Amino acid sequence: MIREKKLLFPVMMLVFLFLALEGLGYYIGNKRTSMSEAGIKDKKTARISVSELKEKNRALKSMVKSLSPGGVYLVVDTARNLLFLKEGERIIREAVISSGSGNILYDAGGKKKWVFDTPRGEYTVKSKYISPAWTKPDWAFVEEGEDIPKNYSDRIENGVLGDYALGFGNGYFIHGTLYTRLLGRNVTHGCIRVGDKDLKTIFTAAEIGTRIFIF
Amino acid sequence: MWPVIVFFMAFFISTDAACDNKGNLSSETQRLRAELKLAEKPDIYFIFNLKERKIYIKARGTLLREFRIIDMKYWGDYISANPLFLLKKSTFMKPGREKIKPGADQDGDEVEIDALELDDMPARYTLSLEGGVSISVTPEPEGLITGLCNIIYSAGRYISGPVIMVWNALRKKTFTSIYIVLNKKEAQALYWSFHEGNGSIIYPP
Numbered sequence: 001m002i003r004e005k006k007l008l009f010p011v012m013m014l015v016f017l018f019l020a021l022e023g024l025g026y027y028i029g030n031k032r033t034s035m036s037e038a039g040i041k042d043k044k045t046a047r048i049s050v051s052e053l054k055e056k057n058r059a060l061k062s063m064v065k066s067l068s069p070g071g072v073y074l075v076v077d078t079a080r081n082l083l084f085l086k087e088g089e090r091i092i093r094e095a096v097i098s099s100g101s102g103n104i105l106y107d108a109g110g111k112k113k114w115v116f117d118t119p120r121g122e123y124t125v126k127s128k129y130i131s132p133a134w135t136k137p138d139w140a141f142v143e144e145g146e147d148i149p150k151n152y153s154d155r156i157e158n159g160v161l162g163d164y165a166l167g168f169g170n171g172y173f174i175h176g177t178l179y180t181r182l183l184g185r186n187v188t189h190g191c192i193r194v195g196d197k198d199l200k201t202i203f204t205a206a207e208i209g210t211r212i213f214i215f
Numbered sequence: 216m217w218p219v220i221v222f223f224m225a226f227f228i229s230t231d232a233a234c235d236n237k238g239n240l241s242s243e244t245q246r247l248r249a250e251l252k253l254a255e256k257p258d259i260y261f262i263f264n265l266k267e268r269k270i271y272i273k274a275r276g277t278l279l280r281e282f283r284i285i286d287m288k289y290w291g292d293y294i295s296a297n298p299l300f301l302l303k304k305s306t307f308m309k310p311g312r313e314k315i316k317p318g319a320d321q322d323g324d325e326v327e328i329d330a331l332e333l334d335d336m337p338a339r340y341t342l343s344l345e346g347g348v349s350i351s352v353t354p355e356p357e358g359l360i361t362g363l364c365n366i367i368y369s370a371g372r373y374i375s376g377p378v379i380m381v382w383n384a385l386r387k388k389t390f391t392s393i394y395i396v397l398n399k400k401e402a403q404a405l406y407w408s409f410h411e412g413n414g415s416i417i418y419p420p
Contacts, residue, residue, distance in 0.1 A: 025377020028384050029392075032292050053240040060247035064276035067254045075279050079333045079407040089278075102331030105315040115312070120410070122257035122274050145318025186330040213274045215259045215408050 069211045074174075074202065076192060076214040078118050081184045083174075083194060085202055092205065095198035096183045100190045107142050114139045116189040119172060123212040127167035128203065133158045137171060139189065162196060164203040168212050174202065245296030246416050250276070253298050253414045260298070261408075261415040263350070265289060265393070272408055282405060285355050286396035289420050291380065292347070292389035298414040299344040304406065306340035336403035339368055344415060347383055347390040352406070354399040361399075369394070393417070 048056075072092065075084040078099040085093040100118035107113075136155045141148045149155060162176010177183070177193035187193075192214075194202060253260040254276040262271040268284040313329040338354035351372055356362035376392050383390040397405065409415075 021381060022374070022377045025380040029291050029377060029380045029390075032380075033290055048241070050237050050240060053237065053244055056244050057240060057247055060244065060251060064247065064251050064254050067275040068277045069275070073277075075277075077280060079336075079404040101313075101328075103313045103315050103329065105317070108317070120259060120408075122259075142317055143315055182328070185328055186332045187328055211275075213259070213277065213279055215272055215274070215279055 071207075071210070072205050073211040073213065074206065076118070076212065078120070078186070078214060081186065083192065083198070083202070085205055093198060093201050095194050095202070098177065098179070098183050098185055098187050098193040100188050101186050105139055105143055107138075112138075112142075114142075114189075118188070118190050118192060118214060119170070120214045123168040123172075123214065125166050125206050125208055125210045125212065126169050127165075128206075128208065129165045129167070131158075131163060132161045132165035132173075132175065134160050162194075162199060164199050166203060166206055174212075175199070242296065242419070246418060249296055249298045249416050253416070256414075259408070259413060261413060262418070263393070263395075263415060264418040265420040266418050270395075270397075270405065280404075280408075282397055282401040284395055284397065286394075287420065288394040289391070290376065290393075291391035294348055294391050294417045294419055295346045296416075297346075298416060299346055299348055301342060301344055301409055301411050301413050301415065303343040303411065304340055304409070305343065306337040306406075308337065310335040310337065333400070333403050333407055336406045338397075338399045338402040338406075339364065340402075340406055342409065344417075347388050348393065348417065349379075349391070350393045350395060352395050352397060352402050354402045355396055357399065365396075 068088075072085060072087045075086055076082075076097065076099065077084075081097050081099055083095045083097045084091050085095075101116045103116050105114045105116070134157045135152075136157055138148050160178060161173065162178075165173045165175040167173050172190055172192075174192040174194060176196055176199050179187070179193070180195055183193065183195055250260075250262070250273075254273070257274075259272060259274050259279070262269075262273060264271065265284070265287055268287060270282040270284060271278055272280040310331060312331055338352070340352055342350040342352065344350065351368070353365050353368055354361060356365050372392070372394065379392075380390050
């Protein structure tokens with residue numbers, strides 16, 4: 001009983017301190033929320049008139065908009081595995097795709113590592129190919145447990161990239177696929193696979209320099 | 216007497232409204248400048264418009280995708296109008312990448328696919344941005360379990376928030392806590408798309 005009473009005091013003190021800390025935190029937080037709003041309003045009321053601010057905002061909005069692509073462009077949503085061929089805000093074509101699996105591959109020595117993500121950001125169409133042949137990179141051989149060939153010709157494989165391919169740099173392509181039932185899934189090594197019909201439309205519409213936004 | 220009272224009331228109301236309008240416009244100017252900075256780079260950026268309750272994924276000023284914020288709470292310091300970059304994504308269980316076994320059939324023709332997909336992404340996580348901004352994302356409750364998880368998660372946030380606030384106040388640093396509820400798929404998509412180093416702009420409510 002006495003021991004319990006001895007324990008009760010420090011426990012109560014700790015609870016009290018914690019509650020005091022919480023209360024102090026809420027006080028500071030609420031004060032800062034209201035103070036910051038008031039402070040910003042004071043700053044803003046200085047010098048510039050409402051009409052000038054409106055004009056400035058209009059100009060800034062048009063400057064931001066001027067950075068948007070002028071003609072057609074491609075938007076790749078790797079989360080939903082969708083590709084949009086767009087012009088302005090209009091969607092010309094929506095295609096189901098396959099994008100990077102996110103898997104990792106190490107070589108036999110464990111020194112070299114490949115991460116199969118589709119790169120994100122802004123890219124442009126750098127090359128266009130009809131009936132493209134695939135030049136197999138090192139990882140393709142490592143993945144199959146084969147030795148990396150010394151002859152360039154041993155890397156060439158036909159018929160796996162579909163009818164067309166659009167290169168967007170660093171060995172990444174938008175191309176066709178033999179595995180159409182896997183469209184909509186994340187299964188590739190970073191390239192973007194598209195179904196035949198959609199690919200033809202995209203290939204026809206996209207020129208060298210067409211912008212590609214991948215996210 | 217009455218006309219004088221009405222005149223003064225109208226004067227004060229209109230002056231206050233004009234100040235509010237000016238404040239909003241000024242805030243927008245600063246944020247548009249910040250967006251211009253981000254849009255000049257070839258990277259994806261994010262706009263959290265808490266006033267419109269929308270999240271926009273953009274690049275070069277082009278809207279790529281938008282999410283609707285179902286519910287939102289904002290607490291703490293005023294957020295800087297400058298671009299804020301994502302420092303860290305924290306979640307209870309981080310999605311892991313599969314290691315490929317060399318020599319195994321990897322042509323993707325199997326029924327079972329070992330890949331990092333949207334469904335593997337968490338829907339409940341915290342985004343830590345520059346300037347002491349912390350965005351907690353939770354999914355819209357769809358049943359008893361998600362509802363219960365949201366309550367536990369919110370309780371944790373309510374308990375830890377004030378402690379972090381005191382800690383930051385002692386270090387003379389700012390702290391802002393934003394709580395966002397999204398549709399589950401959109402919460403997962405935001406986690407998928409928003410990466411460390413990506414820029415963002417936050418429009419306060």
